[in-house]
Amino acid sequence: xxxxxxxxxxxxxxxxxxxxxxxSLGALLIIGFVAGIIFWGGFNTAMEATNTEEFxxxxxxxxxxxxxxxxxxxxxxxxxxxxxxxxxxxxPKQWHHKVIRKIKASNELFHKVLGTxxxxxxxxxxxxxxxxxxxxxxxxxxxxxxxxxxxxxxMDYVKQGRRAVSSHTKGFDKGKTCIDCHKGIAHSLPAMxxxxxxxxxxxx
Amino acid sequence: xxxxxxxxxxxxxxLIIQLSQAVAGDVTSLRGNxxxxxxxxxxxxxxxxxxxxxxxxxxxxxxPLIPHTVEKYKITMNHNKCLSCHSWSNYGESGATKxxxxxxxxxxxxxxxxxxxxxxxxxxCHVPQANAQPLVENTFKPAGIIRR
Numbered sequence: 001x002x003x004x005x006x007x008x009x010x011x012x013x014x015x016x017x018x019x020x021x022x023x024s025l026g027a028l029l030i031i032g033f034v035a036g037i038i039f040w041g042g043f044n045t046a047m048e049a050t051n052t053e054e055f056x057x058x059x060x061x062x063x064x065x066x067x068x069x070x071x072x073x074x075x076x077x078x079x080x081x082x083x084x085x086x087x088x089x090x091x092p093k094q095w096h097h098k099v100i101r102k103i104k105a106s107n108e109l110f111h112k113v114l115g116t117x118x119x120x121x122x123x124x125x126x127x128x129x130x131x132x133x134x135x136x137x138x139x140x141x142x143x144x145x146x147x148x149x150x151x152x153x154x155m156d157y158v159k160q161g162r163r164a165v166s167s168h169t170k171g172f173d174k175g176k177t178c179i180d181c182h183k184g185i186a187h188s189l190p191a192m193x194x195x196x197x198x199x200x201x202x203x204x
Numbered sequence: 205x206x207x208x209x210x211x212x213x214x215x216x217x218x219l220i221i222q223l224s225q226a227v228a229g230d231v232t233s234l235r236g237n238x239x240x241x242x243x244x245x246x247x248x249x250x251x252x253x254x255x256x257x258x259x260x261x262x263x264x265x266x267x268p269l270i271p272h273t274v275e276k277y278k279i280t281m282n283h284n285k286c287l288s289c290h291s292w293s294n295y296g297e298s299g300a301t302k303x304x305x306x307x308x309x310x311x312x313x314x315x316x317x318x319x320x321x322x323x324x325x326x327x328x329c330h331v332p333q334a335n336a337q338p339l340v341e342n343t344f345k346p347a348g349i350i351r352r
Contacts, residue, residue, distance in 0.1 A: 072276060124282075161255045163272075163299075191282035195318065196293040 047102060053085040059112060062086075065123045069187045076186075089145045089186065090134075097144075128190040128200070135179055143178035150178065250334035258301065259333070262346045267329035268301070274332045279325055286326045291319070 020028060049055060057063040067086075070076055075084040092098050117123040117130075138145070152172055157165045171181060183189060193200040238244050252273035259269040277285035289298035307323035308316050 072278070074276065163255060166299075188278075188283055194284050194286075194288035194294075195291045198293065 047098070050102070050105075051087045051091055051098075053087070056086040061112065061117050061123065065117075065120065066187045073186050084149065084186075088148070092141075092144060093148055124191070127188075131183075131187075131190055132201075135183060138179035139177060146178040146182075250336050253333045253335065261350060262344075264347055264349060270330050270332040272332070274327070279327065284324065284326070287319070290326075 057067045070086075075089075077083075091101055111117070115122075117126050152168065155168065157169065160168065167181065184193065190200050252275060253271075254273070256271045259271050261268060274286075279285065287303075288294060289300035290303050292302055294300075295302035303319060303323075307319050310316060310320045311322055
């Protein structure tokens with residue numbers, strides 16, 4: 001069986017190595033070009049299909065926990081009606097970063113199959129670990145996904161509130177990034193994090 | 205019964221019914237002078253007051269008012285958004301007023317190391333302010349001990 005398979009592979013390899021004798025170079029180029037467009041377009045379309053809120057909340061783990069929490073926040077409903085959906089914050093815009101994130105997401109599919117967070121209790125128990133993972137990613141990218149919309153160079157500090165302007169100028173002078181202060185803006189924080197962050201972090 | 209008496213009673217009864225209808229017509233319901241088949245007026249949306257300096261107290265034991273909006277702030281078993289600035293672990297960095305020590309004792313008078321469960325629900329006493337006029341006029345004046 002295995003020798004037959006090896007024979008087939010080596011046979012195919014021999015054919016692929018040889019120059020084409022039947023088809024013109026032009027036909028091969030055109031067919032290759034069209035097939036390339038179809039495959040590449042198909043790949044990108046499939047990837048974009050996984051990049052929608054609809055896709056994210058097709059898992060009940062997302063819909064019942066983080067999505068339900070997010071529906072109560074400013075990124076879901078606000079005066080100007082601009083909404084940031086799941087991929088706006090959680091999937092990078094730049095292509096190569098996006099592909100890397102999509103490959104990493106296969107781990108999430110694995111845990112979906114395992115049912116790691118399939119009840120609210122299990123989710124709550126894992127919340128700190130999950131939150132820390134997102135926080136450290138955001139910290140390492142200088143809150144890149146936040147900055148797709150919020151750029152501190154575009155902020156009009158005069159128009160900001162009393163507390164906002166003092167915190168922002170101080171924070172940026174210290175080289176802080178968005179996620180250093182703005183934790184838990186779209187989802188609930190780990191239990192008791194607000195009361196004492198260090199104690200909540202130590203619970204892990 | 206004599207005929208004139210009967211007529212008199214009928215007249216008086218008619219008068220009473222007329223009067224009671226007139227009185228009923230003067231009563232306005234709380235939803236305003238609207239027929240039931242008409243939609244009532246839209247309520248005016250009150251806006252929370254913007255971020256401001258701490259508001260002075262009006263009487264000695266008044267829980268301080270909240271001088272900022274608390275829209276979408278949640279207080280649940282696991283979360284208390286107020287504490288992210290006002291707790292003793294956070295007030296230093298945030299520059300907010302720290303929780304009073306009186307909030308650290310339980311109902312038996314034992315001093316705890318952190319906010320007592322009976323004082324955990326901040327908005328039971330502390331409230332934000334909106335541009336709402338008092339519903340009932342009153343003659344309240346701040347306590348004399350509070351200097352203005």
